[in-house]
Amino acid sequence: MRLDCPPNVKIIRLPCTGRIDTIHLLRAFEGGIDGLYVAGCLEGECHFLTGNLQAKRRVEYVKGVLKALGINPERLQMYNLSAAMGSRFVEIAREMTERIRQLGPSPVRTGKGREV
Amino acid sequence: MVVAEQKPFEEILEMIKAYDRLIVAGCKGCVAVCAAGGEKEVRFLASAIRTARKMEGREVEIKEVTLERQCDPEYVEQLRAFVGEYQAILSIACGVGVQYLAEHYREIPALPGVNTTFVGGAEKQGLWTERCQCCGNCVLHLTGGICPITRCSKSLLNGPCGGSSGGKCEIDPEVPCGWQLIIDRLKELGEFERRYLEILPPKDWSTSRDGGPRKVVREDLMK
Structure with a gap:
């Protein structure tokens, strides 16, 4: 395959997306990150049964919080793919990079006030 | 338990806009159990406030603290050591907690970060319903x-x-x-x-x- 991920994507490994708490997502934005996506297993395929479904709800909750704070919720996404889908993984990394590039830097870093 | 829910972020940000040094005070009692005002919610709310302030290019200093209970004077008293260094207390305990803080610390305002909703219980995770109106x-x-x-x-x-x-x-x-x-x-x-x-x-x-x-x-x- 030999596919390259964009170098701006930093991968944080977790045992399961069910481990993600809302504070993890929010703290990333507080730290000034431009975009963030959660890559969980396919729905219905969670080894721990509902980890990815819980992550989905938490991502949705934080998207609502970001909107209330004035950050474009598009900066946070959840994707579902299996460990065998390497090409899809790279496709998502590129898609997300392009999306964030279009949105520009996070308003938390620029200090220019609400973007939405 | 007393069930509460967080006020909308917009309302909280408006309430605290005049302050740059703030205590966010949670409670380990009822509001922690109903996921509105415990230690976890203190962390989350403080992070949200800092994020919003960074967007305005304006720093805010937040002291995160969660008391055993905000409805008992001996626990409320635990803020005494550092309360003088801050301009306001944003309490995410029930209305009792906010009022106890206001009665105890008369120099700075105590602000409510949650709406105290009812006396009830959890039906399942994430769902609370009313059971008692305290008719006495x-x-x-x-x-x-x-x-x-x-x-x-x-x-x-x-x-x-x-x-x-x-x-x-x-x-x-x-x-x-x-x-x-x-x-x-x-x-x-x-x-x-x-x-x-x-x-x-x-x-x-x-x-x-x-x-x-x-x-x-x-x-x-x-x-």
């Missing part, structure tokens, strides 16, 4: 353990009313008729004939809010 004169022994004051939308003591249909209340097809619940329960207990035919007299509401703020005195516990 419990009749649960007469109504099969189901509160007519809370569960009946009209707080009828001798129900149901004409708005009960198919076991649901006319205010919302999702809301069960409180009196249907009572009747079903009395039948389960074999008490229907005895209890339901008994007309309950008008309630003495002087134990409720009609008599002004209430108090409970236990002289045997006083020092």
Whole structure:
């Protein structure tokens, strides 16, 4: 395959997306990150049964919080793919990079006030 | 437990806009259990406030603290050591906690970060429902353990009313008729004939809010 991920994507490994708490997502934005996506297993395929479904709800909750704070919720996404889908993984990394590039830097870093 | 829910972020940000040094105070009691004002929520709210302020290019210093309870003077007193360094306290305890902080620390404002909603319990994770209106004169022994004051939308003591249909209340097809619940329960207990035919007299509401703020005195516990 030999596919390259964009170098701006930093991968944080977790045992399961069910481990993600809302504070993890929010703290990333507080730290000034431009975009963030959660890559969980396919729905219905969670080894721990509902980890990815819980992550989905938490991502949705934080998207609502970001909107209330004035950050474009598009900066946070959840994707579902299996460990065998390497090409899809790279496709998502590129898609997300392009999306964030279009949105520009996070308003938390620029200090220019609400973007939405 | 006392059930509360967080106020909208927009409202909180508006409330604190004049302050740059803030205490966000949680409570490990009821509001921690209903995920509105515990240690976790303190962390999340403080992070949200800092994020919003960074977007304005304006720093905010937040002291995150969660007290054992905000409804007991000895725990409220624990803020004394550092309260003078801050401009306001944003409490995410119930309304009691906010008022206790306001009474204790008279130099700076105590602000509510949650709406205190009702006295109730968890039906399942993430869902809380009302069970008690603190009327001060419990009749649960007469109504099969189901509160007519809370569960009946009209707080009828001798129900149901004409708005009960198919076991649901006319205010919302999702809301069960409180009196249907009572009747079903009395039948389960074999008490229907005895209890339901008994007309309950008008309630003495002087134990409720009609008599002004209430108090409970236990002289045997006083020092």
